[in-house]
Amino acid sequence: MLRLNTRLFLNCLEGVDDELAARRPGPQTNGMGFLALHLLDARTHLGSVIGAEAGHPFAALLEGVRGIDELDRLPPLDEVRSAWERVSAAVADRLAELTEEEVLRPSPGDYPVEDATVLGAVAFLLQHDSYHVGQLALLRKHFGLGAMRYR
Numbered sequence: 001m002l003r004l005n006t007r008l009f010l011n012c013l014e015g016v017d018d019e020l021a022a023r024r025p026g027p028q029t030n031g032m033g034f035l036a037l038h039l040l041d042a043r044t045h046l047g048s049v050i051g052a053e054a055g056h057p058f059a060a061l062l063e064g065v066r067g068i069d070e071l072d073r074l075p076p077l078d079e080v081r082s083a084w085e086r087v088s089a090a091v092a093d094r095l096a097e098l099t100e101e102e103v104l105r106p107s108p109g110d111y112p113v114e115d116a117t118v119l120g121a122v123a124f125l126l127q128h129d130s131y132h133v134g135q136l137a138l139l140r141k142h143f144g145l146g147a148m149r150y151r
Contacts, residue, residue, distance in 0.1 A: 002095060005129040006088040009039060011149045012136035013081060021077045024068075025142055032139050033074040037062070039132050040080055043087050046125040049108055049118060052094030054087040095122070 013021075013036060021033030030038075037058060044056040056062075058075055065071050103119040111124040137148035 001126045001130070002088070002092055005126065005133055006084070006092070008133045008148060008150070009036070009084060009129070009136070010081065012133060012140055013077065014149075015145050016077060016140075018074070018077050020143060022074055023143065025139070030068050030135070031074075032136055032143075033077055033080070034068045034071065035132050035136055035139070036077065036080045036084070037071075037074065039129060039136075040084050040087065042125060042128055042132075043084065043091060046122065047087055047091045047094070049121050049125070050091065050094050050098060050102075052090045054090035056087075057083050 013032065016032055018033070021036065022031055024031040040058070041056070041062055044054060044059075046052075047054045057079065061072070061075065098118075103117060103122070105118050107116050107118055107121040109121060111121050113120045113124045115123065133148075140146065140148055
């Protein structure tokens with residue numbers, strides 16, 4: 001699921017430039033750039049949950065931000081894509097190394113799943129990726145870019 005969502009994220013952003021990334025369908029709806037940044041933030045969080053500290057290039061920008069209207073600016077989408085690929089590679093490498101003992105430890109955070117282990121946290125965060133990748137796919141269609149590709 002991690003590798004699939006990693007690829008689908010990039011596929012959803014194919015053909016999207018900074019101008020389009022900043023557009024919002026309406027005042028209550030996030031744009032593609034904010035969703036991409038949010039997904040990167042969640043992916044770096046997943047990395048920290050499993051011990052794959054890959055760094056977050058936009059941590060200072062997101063400090064205290066709870067929604068799109070609190071964000072001063074969107075970073076360039078190419079920088080978000082690049083960070084996504086770097087962080088995702090570190091997370092994939094670390095996931096491959098996890099032992100049974102590590103995944104069965106108590107989760108370091110409180111996630112809305114019954115499994116309170118690291119494995120439960122990973123499962124939730126991957127589902128979270130899928131949810132927002134779906135939003136990116138819908139926004140692609142809304143803005144006339146065509147459907148997201150699975151391949």
